[in-house]
Amino acid sequence: MEYNIIIAPDLDSLATEVADFIPMGWKLKGSILEHTNGFAQQLERSPSDALRMQRKPRQAKQKRTKWIE
Template sequence: MEYNIVVAPNLEVLATEVAGFIPMGWKLKGGILEHSDGYAQQLVRKLSDTVKLQRQYPAAVIKKRTKWIE
């Protein structure tokens, strides 16, 4: 399980930042927290969700290169 916390100075920026993580398989966890520097939102992602996402969108999978050294 992976966790991520997004911090932003206002709600509009927070929504924009969080929206960028949603297509990568991240899900919202809990509510929005208000603190002295602005707002924060916790995100969570399971490894199995990442694998499912890669199967749905094979073009998004990064191809690994191997270079043979002689």
């Protein structure tokens, strides 16, 4: 199992940085921690997830959304 910790000064930048790791097979682990330098989030992935993401070509799927008024 691989682990990664993302540290950012505010919640907006933390969300942006974490979002970059999600397509690479990383999953959120635990909750957001607040500390003196800002906020932190721990991520994890198994080695099989990492290999699967490397082999699988990324396809941009267009999602259809229906807005409820």
